[in-house]
Amino acid sequence: MADTFDLIYEQVRKIPRGRVSTYGAVAAMAGNPRWPRVVGFALHVNPEPGAIPCHRVVNRFGGLSEAFAFGGVNMQRILLEEEGVTFLPDGRVDLSKHLWPDTK
DNA sequence: TTAATGACCTATC
DNA sequence: CGATAGGCCATTA
Secondary structure, eight states: OOSHHHHHHHHHHTOOTTOBEEHHHHHHHHTOTTOHHHHHHHHHHOSOTTTOOGGGEEOTTSOOOSSOSSSOHHHHHHHHHHHTOOBOTTSOBOHHHHBSSOOO
């Protein structure tokens, strides 16, 4: 059942606080660099919203998702800000400062 | 069962 | 270097 999803959830759960990761990165870390779309679906299902911080997962542009499963997109922005994430005036997350893992 | 779509990304020209 | 096109997995209808 939760075989492919479990890997994704595991990766998302490993995301440190105050940091954001991308679907492609999570998928790649999960062991499948061709699941960015499945990752989105996995988070869409979000069977454990209390253990799967989807708000820490953003797309390659740093833009959050519009179909947030927690309660609201604005709530996601607050959560990230509370965690210490910086938001750009464009409404995107500063991947250059919170992208995880830090590609350096 | 087949077909289409989707919280996307990577590769190539 | 920059831009464009296509493709992959899974799910749902």
